[in-house]
Amino acid sequence: MRIVTAQELESWLASGKVLEQDTRGPKVAALENGLFLKIFHTRRHPVLARLWPSASRFQRNTMRLRQIGIAAPNVVDVFWLDASRGLSGCLYTPLPGESIESLHTRSPSETRALLPALAAFVRTLHHQGIYFRSLHLGNILYLGHSNFGLIDVLDMQFKRRPLSRWLVRRNLAHLEKHLHRHKVSGFPLEILLESYDRS
Structure with missing residues (x-):
């Protein structure tokens, strides 16, 4: 997966609208281009998170759901936000509902x-x-x-x-x-x- 810099992430959040967040920070944001940014704040050990990043698991699940006819977001990009901590993210097309x-x-x-x-x-x-x-x-x-x-x-x-x-x-x-x-x-x-x- 590619690495998104802190500056790129800050730019996305500054120009977009945060829809969901918790004490660890933003979790979902709507971006200017119509895509949604999802940030995965994992509690797993960093080694495990790096081996099987949450963003990749999320993408796999959405693909499997759509393959069997169940509507789910369409993930267009997955990336690291902080690989050392296992922090990953993705961009996806939201469902119109x-x-x-x-x-x-x-x-x-x-x-x-x-x-x-x-x-x-x-x-x-x-x-x-x-x-x-x-x-x-x-x-x-x-x-x-x-x-x-x-x-x-x-x-x-x-x-x-x-x-x-x-x-x-x-x-x-x-x-x-x-x-x-x-x-x-x-x-x-x-x-x-x-x-x-x-x-």
Whole structure:
């Protein structure tokens, strides 16, 4: 991977708009050219991070998702930001959609109408053997016409067969915990789960 200098990174951030950050700094920024910059602040040991950088894993996951017909960002470049610390990044074309969490905040009735299609989408992921540990309403985008896509797909495993019932329950529990942790009020989780069982 190529190395992006500190000056180039600063230029991107200065001219773009930071969309997500934490105590370690910016995580996602929208750039002037329409691409998104994603920065991976890894907690892995630098040696492991250099062997298998987060940006490369993210790119691999997006490619595998699109290969099986699931909408995901299109990564156009991966690079090192600080190779000594295993800090990597990528540029990608964002999906043209709205997160389910944002949609629920803006229009709960519209979200409720989408629950059967959303449940079928999640069940499709599980049937395809996709275990997405970061499965929550902020990482599922509604793309229109009852279609959905995934973002922030670094923490993902591709199994050779459909997920077991235990893994399905565990994955859905991640979704429930996110709702409580982020205090997403009024989301009809019970209806979503009922729709999942019927789909």
